[in-house]
Structure formats: structure tokens, C-alpha cells
Amino acid sequence: MRGVVMRTPGDVRVEERDNPKIVEPTDAIIRLTATCICGSDLWPYRGVEPADHQVMGHEYVGVVEEIGEQVTTLKPGDFVVGSFVISDNTCEICQAGFQSKCVHAEFVAQIGTQAEKARIPHADGTLVATPGQPDDDLIPALLAASDVLGTGWFAADAAQAGPGKTVAVVGDGAVGLMAILAARQLGADRIIAMSRHPERQQLARYYGATDIIEERGDEGVAKIKELTGGLGAHSVIEAVGTQESFMQAVGATRGGGHLGYVGVNHEVKIPGIELFFAGIHTLGGPAPVRRYLPDLIQRIWNREIDPGKVFDLTLPLDQAAEGYRAMHERRATKVLLSI
Amino acid sequence: MRGVVMRTPGDVRVEERDNPKIVEPTDAIIRLTATCICGSDLWPYRGVEPADHQVMGHEYVGVVEEIGEQVTTLKPGDFVVGSFVISDNTCEICQAGFQSKCVHAEFVAQIGTQAEKARIPHADGTLVATPGQPDDDLIPALLAASDVLGTGWFAADAAQAGPGKTVAVVGDGAVGLMAILAARQLGADRIIAMSRHPERQQLARYYGATDIIEERGDEGVAKIKELTGGLGAHSVIEAVGTQESFMQAVGATRGGGHLGYVGVNHEVKIPGIELFFAGIHTLGGPAPVRRYLPDLIQRIWNREIDPGKVFDLTLPLDQAAEGYRAMHERRATKVLLSI
Known part of the structure; x- marks a missing residue:
């Protein structure tokens, strides 16, 4: 599959990466519909943080392709929105509403969702399915829920x-x-x-x-x-x-x-x-987006809120490098990458 | 009247100071029954903060001697406990429970309650009367409510x-x-x-x-x-x-x-x-002691709590210098000065 890799600060490529596979029975593999570039992605881009051939991206919406045998709330074909932090949504910290500090917390940035597919651990606790297949015009709003809206x-x-x-x-x-x-x-x-x-x-x-x-x-x-x-x-x-x-x-x-x-x-x-x-x-702290996702998805589904307007540039995944440049040069506030 | 003055760091004296008088109609003059030395009083004592002939003390209990004409909740003879921050208890910030950030907030340390008497501005909003004259053994507990317990x-x-x-x-x-x-x-x-x-x-x-x-x-x-x-x-x-x-x-x-x-x-x-x-x-932040005072006084009055045990040394006001020394040298945790 194709995915964004930042080789060195400022050097963004779309390269061939291994297709993800189910590893744990609580995993899901999703085929991404859209992802985006975050202000925090500019830190390694600008050299404020190191960058050494690393995968990028932590905001995502997509369709479930495969689930591990312990996943119970999702099925292949479901359209899902995920939090930028993995959470089991069952531990004491999650139950108190702080899923970003889950005992199984892991930053999705390590997985890299600026890609065609992603393996999402603790799928039940991290992803939320939309009520049905969304209309195309709802995709940016649902994607926003994954991080900027939730945050x-x-x-x-x-x-x-x-x-x-x-x-x-x-x-x-x-x-x-x-x-x-x-x-x-x-x-x-x-x-x-x-x-x-x-x-x-x-x-x-x-x-x-x-x-x-x-x-x-x-x-x-x-x-x-x-x-x-x-x-x-x-x-x-x-x-x-x-x-x-x-x-x-x-x-x-x-x-x-x-x-x-x-x-x-x-x-x-x-x-x-x-x-x-x-x-x-x-x-x-890092926002416990998972706490808010069910509510935010419903508000978007009902067209009560329109957070999608924060994206002022949409590019295909292959043009990720141009998306980074546009944000770096402040030509864009937030770039959506369609896949 | 007599009162503690710190002339220079470490030089604590009990000197003759002017008797306080009613200045504002919301003032009360109280005759102090007991006061104490706070850990924060050691900052100027040790030279961590400057000290130049300044009055000392911000914890206090005593008997109302005189009230300004606008004071409505207190009368001469009442035994009162006061917060270490002056508050009107009516402004929006006070009503939200943050009396230490009152629009009329003033630190009692500027008034100096290690003394025989003190003028307390905004008396209704700062002082709380006890249900009656307290037994002597309740004095340390009531004094603690003024700061350490409230804090x-x-x-x-x-x-x-x-x-x-x-x-x-x-x-x-x-x-x-x-x-x-x-x-x-x-x-x-x-x-x-x-x-x-x-x-x-x-x-x-x-x-x-x-x-x-x-x-x-x-x-x-x-x-x-x-x-x-x-x-x-x-x-x-x-x-x-x-x-x-x-x-x-x-x-x-x-x-x-x-x-x-x-x-x-x-x-x-x-x-x-x-x-x-x-x-x-x-x-x-500085504790909004005034918020808690009515409840704390009642718990002390009912002998449900016994905060007075934090005082491990009691001295007459005249021996304030020895009290400071004892706390500075960690021979005492907290010193009560009786007046």
C-alpha cells in the first residue's frame, strides 16, 4: 500500500509500505477514506522534532476491512471514525473519561494514517462506527471529529x-x-x-x-x-x-x-x-476524543454542526508533499488528503 | 497596643503600635484572643523575602470591639474567626466561592494580626461569628480554621x-x-x-x-x-x-x-x-477560607474535628521572637501566640 513517510525534516514522500495485518485479536484493519495533516506534523517537518524515515498521520476515517476475533462492536464494511490515541475504553481511566491516558494508550501517529490502510489496535475502544455509509459531503466533518473537533x-x-x-x-x-x-x-x-x-x-x-x-x-x-x-x-x-x-x-x-x-x-x-x-x-492534555466521538458523530450525522469547513485545501494522498508545503507556508490552515 | 514588627530578616520585636480605628463603615475592630506564626512568615524571617519594619501575622480569632455603621452580621462582643484574605463576600467572584480573589481582596498580612487588636475591612464578608463564646480549649481549633485548616x-x-x-x-x-x-x-x-x-x-x-x-x-x-x-x-x-x-x-x-x-x-x-x-x-491559589468558615466553625463547635493539635507550642505574644526561632529551627511545627 502507499503511505506517507518523512525521510528527513521537510522531505515528505508517498512510498510503498507493507500492508497491515491483524496481529492482536482486538485489532481491526481499516481502508482509509480520508486523512489529514495536523499542525503537529509540522514539528518534524520543520526540524523542531527529529524525522528519520517515519510514518506520518493520526487523523482518519475509513471502512473496516477486517477484524480480529475479539472485536465485537464493528464489522467489515462499517464506516468508522477513530481517535488519535488508541484506547481500550474499558480500563478505570477510560471509564473516567480520559481515554487518551488509557492503560493501553498508544499514539496513532506511530501507526501513520496518512496511508491507504491502517491496523488499529483495541478497535472496539478506539473506533466508532457511523450510523450508516456517510454522504461524501460529510467526510470532512467526520474526519475533523478524529482530532481537531474532538480536541x-x-x-x-x-x-x-x-x-x-x-x-x-x-x-x-x-x-x-x-x-x-x-x-x-x-x-x-x-x-x-x-x-x-x-x-x-x-x-x-x-x-x-x-x-x-x-x-x-x-x-x-x-x-x-x-x-x-x-x-x-x-x-x-x-x-x-x-x-x-x-x-x-x-x-x-x-x-x-x-x-x-x-x-x-x-x-x-x-x-x-x-x-x-x-x-x-x-x-x-491530549484530548480524550473517544469520549466525545459518539456524540460528535451524531451531531455531524444530523447536520447540526459543520466542522468540515476547517479544511481549506483538499489533495489526493499522492500529493501529500504539497499539502505539507501549503501548511508550512501558511497557504492552508488544514489540508485533507483523500485516498 | 502591642504588635509584632519584623525590623529586618530574623529581627522580630513586639513593639508599641497605633491602636486601630474604624476607617470605612464596613470595618470592624477586633481584640485578638489568639494568633499564630505561619510557615510563610519564615520567608521574610529567613531573608527569602525582604523585611523592613513590617507588621506580621494573618491568622486570627478574637472578639469584636467596635463595628462600622454598615456592618450588619456582627456586633460588639461576638467571638469571630476571620479569613487571611479580606473579601466582601458579595461580588461575582466571591459568590462563585473564590473569596481569596474577591474584587476587594487584600491580604491580612498587610494588617498584621500578631497584635492585640486589628482593623478588619469588609468585616461582614471576612469574619464569621461563632455560635457563642467558645470554651478555651476550642480556641486553637478555631484559630486553625483561619488559615491552615481552611487551606x-x-x-x-x-x-x-x-x-x-x-x-x-x-x-x-x-x-x-x-x-x-x-x-x-x-x-x-x-x-x-x-x-x-x-x-x-x-x-x-x-x-x-x-x-x-x-x-x-x-x-x-x-x-x-x-x-x-x-x-x-x-x-x-x-x-x-x-x-x-x-x-x-x-x-x-x-x-x-x-x-x-x-x-x-x-x-x-x-x-x-x-x-x-x-x-x-x-x-x-490562596485558599478561599471564607467559603469554608461557617461549615468549619460548626464542625469544630460540635467537636467533630480537632485541628488544634497542629499547634505544638503556645507562647504569649510578648515571646513572639522565641516562637519564630522555634519554627525556624524546626523545634515547633506551628506556634500559637496567646494575647
């Missing part, structure tokens, strides 16, 4: 976005936009998007932002305070992951408020004393 | 200690011991105290610890994992405030678990990536 939703949930709340979203990338969508769906009164890109501001408003703030850092915090009677937002979502954006998010959260964060880079060092005196709740 | 209780609450939970407590000082008491009262199944001092281990068991771990750092984390089926504790309380103890607390918390922390020093820098991949809830 944005977790961020909004972690920030306790909901009725009566003012939510501030730091970051206007795909995850930030999905967090806006989630905050809106969760019933937040007011959603402040921090964005300085006109086309993303537009998308932010489409997904439910009621206010836009262009300022960053301390000025951005001051602006949030100004809009919230000096108190700060009840719920803040951090969807950038730099030192500045993280501290901006801390500063924007009111005392006793909730900060949900879904990515930080290796350079971030949080001054303990600042976090302490902020007096806020925080929850972050 | 330990907040830490246990922030860590969501409760039925079905395994709680780990990092730190066996007064606050850590009070967090054990709180976790027990909140119904935790199992309480693991991290302590290597025999006499504090004994007190930890008295207050409800079911297990003691002497190891620290990575070894301490490994031991917690060993006791929790490899998962980590549901609820972890950080009551030390150093880099090592904070990261030990992060490591001891299971994915999706809750970390409550109630003090960090200026050196603590939390690696964002470690906190992220831990996938845990955190809540910390």
Missing part, C-alpha cells in the same frame, strides 16, 4: 464553557475554531475569539464568536478584562501552545475560572507563582 | 477528595496534616501521607492517613503508583511548594485526576509539556 470540544469542556459563561479562545487555528464551535454548542453566552487574521475572524464568527480581539499578550489580557467588567473570562481555551499564549490564557481567566489547554510546546515553563496567584482551574 | 480543606476540595477516592498528600507540615483531616471528613477511602518524620507520621495517622510513604521525588511517585494499581492517586494535595514537591504531586496524579496545590515558591517553573502529558485537573 476543540475537549478544550471547551475542560474550560467548562456553557450557559451563563463568557469564553475566551486564544488561537484561531483549526483547534481554536473548533473550540469556538464547541463553546457555542455547549451554550456559552459570549465567545471572544483572539485573532488577527481577517479570514479566520470570519470563520470564527461563522462558528459562533460574538467578539473578536486582535491584541495579544498583556494587551490581549487587558482587552478581555475590559470586556468582562474587569474580572476576566469564566472559561479560557488555550489552542496555540507557546509561552506567550499560555500566559495570556492564564491572565485572561478570572479567579476561580477554568482554563482548558490542548497543546504546549517544549519551551513552555509556567511560573508556579503566577499560576498560583491566578487561582484558576486548569485541565489539559 | 488544607480547600486543597482537599480542589483535589476532589471524597468517597471512592485514593488521596495522596505531599507535605506533612500543618497544612498537609489539615488536608489529611479534610480528606478524611470528605469521605476519602484511602489517604496516603508522604512523610519521613516519625512524630508527623503519627499525627498524620491521627488525622486519618491510612498509608505512609517515606520516599520522595520519582521514588515517591513510583511508590504511589505501586499502591494504586499503577494508575496514580485520584486526588493529590501539594502542600510544600517546591519544584520537587510540585512535580512529585503531578507525577502522583492519575490521568484525569485532580491536583490541589496551596503554595508554591518563587523558584517553581512547571514544564508545560509534563503538565500537558499528565492530563490532570489542577486547582490552586
Whole structure:
């Protein structure tokens, strides 16, 4: 089968890889329908992380081709959406809703779903079947559920976005936009998007932002305070992951408020004393997408939400290299690869 | 009146200070019955923070002597317990239970309650009257409610200690011991105290610890994992405030678990990536003691809890200098000053 391999930073190829086979009785083999390129895939692309002939991709939707003998909730032919972290969905941690910290957790990035097929371990606990074969126009939305939507939703949930709340979203990338969508769906009164890109501001408003703030850092915090009677937002979502954006998010959260964060880079060092005196709740980490998948799939199936708009470029798998370039050069926010 | 003044680091005097007077109509003047020395008072004592003829003390119980004309819930003669942070208890932040982040928040340390009297601003929102005049033997317990008990209780609450939970407590000082008491009262199944001092281990068991771990750092984390089926504790309380103890607390918390922390020093820098991949809830800050005071006072009044045992040395106010020395030299855990 064909699959993306990053030979060295920036050198993305579509190469012939071995067809996956059932190894464990809880595995499923899926034939991918679509996959995509994540902002985190740019880390090795840009050399921020090492890259040495590694497989790529962790977002995916597809059709079950074969199942191991212990798989009970899926059958060949089912269309499935999977989380970017493998989970058994039965351990104590999964049962508490933190499937990304499952005792059997494994990052799908190690499997590499920018490919024609993939072996998914713990298939029952990782994949969720859609109610039927989806219409083509639903594919991007279902694919988004696999990571960016699930991650944005977790961020909004972690920030306790909901009725009566003012939510501030730091970051206007795909995850930030999905967090806006989630905050809106969760019933937040007011959603402040921090964005300085006109086309993303537009998308932010489409997904439910009621206010836009262009300022960053301390000025951005001051602006949030100004809009919230000096108190700060009840719920803040951090969807950038730099030192500045993280501290901006801390500063924007009111005392006793909730900060949900879904990515930080290796350079971030949080001054303990600042976090302490902020007096806020925080929850972050790789999103337990599997917890939200059944609900998100249903909302997409019912056409209540349209997260697919975050993909602004679609290319065939063979042109993966161009997809990486487009994201690297910021010509695209998020690239869908059709297979 | 007499009051403690720290002239320079380590130079503690009991000097003549001006008698406090009502300034705002929401003030109360209280005659202190007892006060105490906090671990944080040792920071300027040891020169970790500057000290220049400053008043000291933020924990206090006493009798109302005079009230401003807008004070409605207290009257002269009432015995009161106060929080170590001034709060109006009516603003949006207070109503959400985060009185230590009140829009009128002010640290009582600036007022200095190691003295015969004190002016307490926002008296209705800061002080709580006991049901009547307390018996003498209840004074230490009521005094503990003012900070160490309230802080330990907040830490246990922030860590969501409760039925079905395994709680780990990092730190066996007064606050850590009070967090054990709180976790027990909140119904935790199992309480693991991290302590290597025999006499504090004994007190930890008295207050409800079911297990003691002497190891620290990575070894301490490994031991917690060993006791929790490899998962980590549901609820972890950080009551030390150093880099090592904070990261030990992060490591001891299971994915999706809750970390409550109630003090960090200026050196603590939390690696964002470690906190992220831990996938845990955190809540910390100066404790909103006022939220808990009515309940804590009632539990003490009913003699359901006995937090007063954390005081292992009682001295008259005039011997404050000896009290500081005893704590500095670790001859005492916590010193009560009677007035």
C-alpha cells in the first residue's frame, strides 16, 4: 500500500509500505477514506522534532476491512471514525473519561494514517462506527471529529464553557475554531475569539464568536478584562501552545475560572507563582476524543454542526508533499488528503 | 497596643503600635484572643523575602470591639474567626466561592494580626461569628480554621477528595496534616501521607492517613503508583511548594485526576509539556477560607474535628521572637501566640 513517510525534516514522500495485518485479536484493519495533516506534523517537518524515515498521520476515517476475533462492536464494511490515541475504553481511566491516558494508550501517529490502510489496535475502544455509509459531503466533518473537533470540544469542556459563561479562545487555528464551535454548542453566552487574521475572524464568527480581539499578550489580557467588567473570562481555551499564549490564557481567566489547554510546546515553563496567584482551574492534555466521538458523530450525522469547513485545501494522498508545503507556508490552515 | 514588627530578616520585636480605628463603615475592630506564626512568615524571617519594619501575622480569632455603621452580621462582643484574605463576600467572584480573589481582596498580612487588636475591612464578608463564646480549649481549633485548616480543606476540595477516592498528600507540615483531616471528613477511602518524620507520621495517622510513604521525588511517585494499581492517586494535595514537591504531586496524579496545590515558591517553573502529558485537573491559589468558615466553625463547635493539635507550642505574644526561632529551627511545627 502507499503511505506517507518523512525521510528527513521537510522531505515528505508517498512510498510503498507493507500492508497491515491483524496481529492482536482486538485489532481491526481499516481502508482509509480520508486523512489529514495536523499542525503537529509540522514539528518534524520543520526540524523542531527529529524525522528519520517515519510514518506520518493520526487523523482518519475509513471502512473496516477486517477484524480480529475479539472485536465485537464493528464489522467489515462499517464506516468508522477513530481517535488519535488508541484506547481500550474499558480500563478505570477510560471509564473516567480520559481515554487518551488509557492503560493501553498508544499514539496513532506511530501507526501513520496518512496511508491507504491502517491496523488499529483495541478497535472496539478506539473506533466508532457511523450510523450508516456517510454522504461524501460529510467526510470532512467526520474526519475533523478524529482530532481537531474532538480536541476543540475537549478544550471547551475542560474550560467548562456553557450557559451563563463568557469564553475566551486564544488561537484561531483549526483547534481554536473548533473550540469556538464547541463553546457555542455547549451554550456559552459570549465567545471572544483572539485573532488577527481577517479570514479566520470570519470563520470564527461563522462558528459562533460574538467578539473578536486582535491584541495579544498583556494587551490581549487587558482587552478581555475590559470586556468582562474587569474580572476576566469564566472559561479560557488555550489552542496555540507557546509561552506567550499560555500566559495570556492564564491572565485572561478570572479567579476561580477554568482554563482548558490542548497543546504546549517544549519551551513552555509556567511560573508556579503566577499560576498560583491566578487561582484558576486548569485541565489539559491530549484530548480524550473517544469520549466525545459518539456524540460528535451524531451531531455531524444530523447536520447540526459543520466542522468540515476547517479544511481549506483538499489533495489526493499522492500529493501529500504539497499539502505539507501549503501548511508550512501558511497557504492552508488544514489540508485533507483523500485516498 | 502591642504588635509584632519584623525590623529586618530574623529581627522580630513586639513593639508599641497605633491602636486601630474604624476607617470605612464596613470595618470592624477586633481584640485578638489568639494568633499564630505561619510557615510563610519564615520567608521574610529567613531573608527569602525582604523585611523592613513590617507588621506580621494573618491568622486570627478574637472578639469584636467596635463595628462600622454598615456592618450588619456582627456586633460588639461576638467571638469571630476571620479569613487571611479580606473579601466582601458579595461580588461575582466571591459568590462563585473564590473569596481569596474577591474584587476587594487584600491580604491580612498587610494588617498584621500578631497584635492585640486589628482593623478588619469588609468585616461582614471576612469574619464569621461563632455560635457563642467558645470554651478555651476550642480556641486553637478555631484559630486553625483561619488559615491552615481552611487551606488544607480547600486543597482537599480542589483535589476532589471524597468517597471512592485514593488521596495522596505531599507535605506533612500543618497544612498537609489539615488536608489529611479534610480528606478524611470528605469521605476519602484511602489517604496516603508522604512523610519521613516519625512524630508527623503519627499525627498524620491521627488525622486519618491510612498509608505512609517515606520516599520522595520519582521514588515517591513510583511508590504511589505501586499502591494504586499503577494508575496514580485520584486526588493529590501539594502542600510544600517546591519544584520537587510540585512535580512529585503531578507525577502522583492519575490521568484525569485532580491536583490541589496551596503554595508554591518563587523558584517553581512547571514544564508545560509534563503538565500537558499528565492530563490532570489542577486547582490552586490562596485558599478561599471564607467559603469554608461557617461549615468549619460548626464542625469544630460540635467537636467533630480537632485541628488544634497542629499547634505544638503556645507562647504569649510578648515571646513572639522565641516562637519564630522555634519554627525556624524546626523545634515547633506551628506556634500559637496567646494575647
